[in-house]
Amino acid sequence: MSVFDAAIVNTELSKPTSIFGLRLWVVIGILLGSLIVIALFLLSLCLTSRRKNRKPRADFASAAVATPPISKEIKEIVPAPAEIQVDIGKMEHRVVFSDRVSSGESRGTAGASETASYSGSGNVGPEVSHLGWGRWYTLRELEAATNGLCEENVIGEGGYGIVYRGVLTDGTKVAVKNLLNNRGQAEKEFKVEVEVIGRVRHKNLVRLLGYCVEGAYRMLVYDFVDNGNLEQWIHGDVGDVSPLTWDIRMNIILGMAKGLAYLHEGLEPKVVHRDIKSGNILLDRQWNAKVSDFGLAKLLGSDSSYVTTRVMGTFGYVAPEYACTGMLNEKSDIYSFGILIMEIITGRNPVDYSRPQGETNLVDWLKTMVGNRRSEEVVDPKIAEPPSSKALKRVLLVALRCVDPDANKRPKMGHIIHMLEAEDSLYRDVSIFFSAFSLSLRVEIMSNGGTLFLQERRTTRDHGSRDKQETAASESGESGSRHHQ
Structure with missing residues (x-):
C-alpha cells in the first residue's frame, strides 16, 4: 500500500460519524469489542452448562470415596x-x-x-x-x-x-x-x-x-456356608457312627422341603431348581439345610412347563420324563427330592456300580426291599439309633410318592411338608407304581394302636394267569399280632 493510500484510509477513519459524533475507527473498535464480549459470554454459558451436567457424577464419586465399606448389600427393591x-x-x-x-x-x-x-x-x-x-x-x-x-x-x-x-x-x-x-x-x-x-x-x-x-x-x-454339604456328611469318611442322627436327617429333609416349597409355591414366577442333589444341600453349624446352586434354575409361570432339548441336572437325580422329553416343571424337582430322601435314609448313592447286581439303582433296590417287607434293612447302618417302624415307613411313603413314574401323581411340596410334620395323619389309597419287576404296591398307613398296614399287590404278566394279591402287615411292638385286610 502506497503512502497516498494510507493517508486516504486514515482520513476516512478520522471522519466523524452520526453516532454521537464518534470517529469511524472508534465505532469499528466498539463493534469488534462487543463481538468479542458476546463470544466470551456464549463460551462461558457453554462451559457452565457442561459443568452442571458433570456435577452429579463428581458428587457421586466424592461420596463413594467418603462412604466407609460397612456393607456391600444393595437396598432391595422388590417389584409387585x-x-x-x-x-x-x-x-x-x-x-x-x-x-x-x-x-x-x-x-x-x-x-x-x-x-x-x-x-x-x-x-x-x-x-x-x-x-x-x-x-x-x-x-x-x-x-x-x-x-x-x-x-x-x-x-x-x-x-x-x-x-x-x-x-x-x-x-x-x-x-x-x-x-x-x-x-x-x-x-x-x-x-x-x-x-x-x-x-x-x-x-x-x-x-x-x-x-x-x-x-x-x-x-x-x-x-x-462353612459346614460342608450333605454329600460330604453322608458319603464321606465320618467314622463308624455318623453325626447325622435320624432326627437330624429328618430335620434336614423338612428344611429342604420348606425351601423348595418356597421356590415352587411362594414365588411368581415360580422357580424350578433343576439340580436337586446332596452336593447342593449345604449345612450350617446347627445342621440346618440350605438349598444352594441356582445356576441351573428356570423361571416358570403358573401352570406352565418349559421344554428344552438340553437336559440339565445330575445323573441319578433327573426325573425320567424330563430326561426323555425335556419337559420341565416343578414335578421334576419333586422326583429329585424323593431320590434325595432315599439317599439320606439309606446312606447310598442314587446309582452305585460298585454294588451287586440288583442294588445298583437306589430306587429299584428300595422298592424291592419295601415290597419284600424288609424296609428296616434299608436304614443307613451308620445311624446309631434307628428310627421306629412308624417313622421309617412314613418317610419311605413320602419318598416313594415323590418318585412315582407318573409325574401328575407326585405330591406338591406343600403336601410333602404336611406329610412329614403330621405324626398321626391317616394316608389311604396311596398308589405307587413300580417300573421294575412288574410290581405295584398300595401302601396304606393307619394309626390304630401303633399298628401299620402295608398292602402289596403283585401282578403277573403271564397270559391266562390270575392276579395274586398278598396282604402283609407289620407287627405291633406291643402285641406282636398280625392283621389282615
Whole structure:
C-alpha cells in the first residue's frame, strides 16, 4: 500500500460519524469489542452448562470415596407380582419387568459402596444391578477374591461348574461358582434370570449375592456356608457312627422341603431348581439345610412347563420324563427330592456300580426291599439309633410318592411338608407304581394302636394267569399280632 493510500484510509477513519459524533475507527473498535464480549459470554454459558451436567457424577464419586465399606448389600427393591410377566414358548422363555420401579435411589445408594469397594483398580468398578438387586462383580474382583481361581480354593466341582472359596475386599466370605455350560449364554437372558432368583430370601435357601458377566464368563456369587454339604456328611469318611442322627436327617429333609416349597409355591414366577442333589444341600453349624446352586434354575409361570432339548441336572437325580422329553416343571424337582430322601435314609448313592447286581439303582433296590417287607434293612447302618417302624415307613411313603413314574401323581411340596410334620395323619389309597419287576404296591398307613398296614399287590404278566394279591402287615411292638385286610 502506497503512502497516498494510507493517508486516504486514515482520513476516512478520522471522519466523524452520526453516532454521537464518534470517529469511524472508534465505532469499528466498539463493534469488534462487543463481538468479542458476546463470544466470551456464549463460551462461558457453554462451559457452565457442561459443568452442571458433570456435577452429579463428581458428587457421586466424592461420596463413594467418603462412604466407609460397612456393607456391600444393595437396598432391595422388590417389584409387585403384577410387574413381572413371563412368556413361555416351546423352546424359549422371556421374562419382562415393568419399568415402574424407580432405580434412582437404589443406584445412588448402592453405587457408593460399589465404587468404594473397588477403588484403586485400574478398571471401571462393578456395576449396580439395573433392577435394584445385588451386585455385578467384575472378573478381576472375583479373581482377586479367589486367589486367581486357584485349585487350592476349590470346594466343589461338577459337570456344570467349579465352586471356589473366596474372600471379598471387605472380608465377606463367599462361594464363587464358575459356570461351564452357561458360557456364551446370552448376556441379557442370563442377567434377567439371575436378577429374579437373586431376590429369593428364605432361611433354607443359600443367598445369591451377585454375578459376573464378562466375555464368555458366567459366574455366581453366594453366601459362604462353612459346614460342608450333605454329600460330604453322608458319603464321606465320618467314622463308624455318623453325626447325622435320624432326627437330624429328618430335620434336614423338612428344611429342604420348606425351601423348595418356597421356590415352587411362594414365588411368581415360580422357580424350578433343576439340580436337586446332596452336593447342593449345604449345612450350617446347627445342621440346618440350605438349598444352594441356582445356576441351573428356570423361571416358570403358573401352570406352565418349559421344554428344552438340553437336559440339565445330575445323573441319578433327573426325573425320567424330563430326561426323555425335556419337559420341565416343578414335578421334576419333586422326583429329585424323593431320590434325595432315599439317599439320606439309606446312606447310598442314587446309582452305585460298585454294588451287586440288583442294588445298583437306589430306587429299584428300595422298592424291592419295601415290597419284600424288609424296609428296616434299608436304614443307613451308620445311624446309631434307628428310627421306629412308624417313622421309617412314613418317610419311605413320602419318598416313594415323590418318585412315582407318573409325574401328575407326585405330591406338591406343600403336601410333602404336611406329610412329614403330621405324626398321626391317616394316608389311604396311596398308589405307587413300580417300573421294575412288574410290581405295584398300595401302601396304606393307619394309626390304630401303633399298628401299620402295608398292602402289596403283585401282578403277573403271564397270559391266562390270575392276579395274586398278598396282604402283609407289620407287627405291633406291643402285641406282636398280625392283621389282615
